[in-house]
Amino acid sequence: MKITSILLLPITRTTGWKELQQRRPSIPTLAWCLVLPMSLLPPILLYYAGTHYGDDFMAGFGDRQWRFITTILFLAELLTFFVMGWLIHAVVNATRELSIDYQNAYLLAALAPLPMWSASILLLIPSLLLNVIAELGALALSCSLIYHGLQALCERRSNDVVTMSATYTVMAAGVLAWGVLLGIILAF
Numbered sequence: 001m002k003i004t005s006i007l008l009l010p011i012t013r014t015t016g017w018k019e020l021q022q023r024r025p026s027i028p029t030l031a032w033c034l035v036l037p038m039s040l041l042p043p044i045l046l047y048y049a050g051t052h053y054g055d056d057f058m059a060g061f062g063d064r065q066w067r068f069i070t071t072i073l074f075l076a077e078l079l080t081f082f083v084m085g086w087l088i089h090a091v092v093n094a095t096r097e098l099s100i101d102y103q104n105a106y107l108l109a110a111l112a113p114l115p116m117w118s119a120s121i122l123l124l125i126p127s128l129l130l131n132v133i134a135e136l137g138a139l140a141l142s143c144s145l146i147y148h149g150l151q152a153l154c155e156r157r158s159n160d161v162v163t164m165s166a167t168y169t170v171m172a173a174g175v176l177a178w179g180v181l182l183g184i185i186l187a188f
Contacts, residue, residue, distance in 0.1 A: 009111065010144040017152030020111075024103060030110040031081065038117045039077040043070035045123035046185070053126040069188045073181060077113075080177050084170070085109035088146075091169045092154060097162045104153040108146060112174065115141035139178065143171045 005016035025033075047070045054062025085106035092100040100108075119138035122131050147167040150156070156163045 010115070010141045010148060013148045013151035013156075013158070017149065020107060021104065021153060025107065027085070027103065027106045030106055031078075034110050034114075035078065035081045038114060039074060039081070041117050042077070042120040042123075043074040045120045046070055046073065049123040049126070057126050058128050065188055069185055072184055072188075076181055076184060080181075081106075081109055081113075084112070084174060084177070087173055088150075088170055092150065092166050095162060095166070098150075098154045098156070098166060100150075100154055108149040108153060111149065112142045112145050115139075115145070116178070139175070142174065143167070146170050146174070 002016075005019065008015040009017065047066045049057055050061060050064055050066040050069075085102070085108075088108055089100060089102055089105035092098045092105065115138035116135060119131075119134040122134045125131070147163070150163050150167055150170075151158070151160065154163065
């Protein structure tokens with residue numbers, strides 16, 4: 001798959017999605033080859049930021065138990081992949097107008113957090129504002145990935161209200177899960 005096709009996934013429902021659908025990666029392949037390595041990025045980089053920057057990053061940031069926090073974060077990310085795949089399947093198939101199989105639902109669940117996982121690379125820079133802006137931008141890209149992915153995988157046209165409704169439900173659950181993960185970090 002071309003890099004340009006991958007970069008266009010959050011922008012269009014045509015480019016790249018059919019190729020991904022034709023490859024039909026299995027759920028275990030997605031989990032082992034995409035989700036597991038990419039979900040390691042935020043905990044590792046958060047551990048680095050917490051142990052190297054300390055209070056320079058944010059007040060009270062250096063006094064936390066980073067081994068415990070990052071381990072819980074990693075496990076929660078893996079669990080979130082499986083829950084989001086199930087949720088996408090359930091939400092989309094709850095209406096008579098949309099349909100998605102488990103493989104495509106988990107494909108979307110694996111692709112959606114990629115921008116947020118990738119944005120964690122900016123934790124190498126000790127700037128809270130930069131990291132917050134990057135994560136919010138990555139969250140917007142993830143939401144766009146879900147919308148265009150549902151359009152492509154459910155074979156819907158542009159500006160389809162049913163697809164938008166399903167996207168909003170999945171996005172709300174994703175933002176809630178993201179909030180829980182952030183709460184884990186801030187609570188400990």
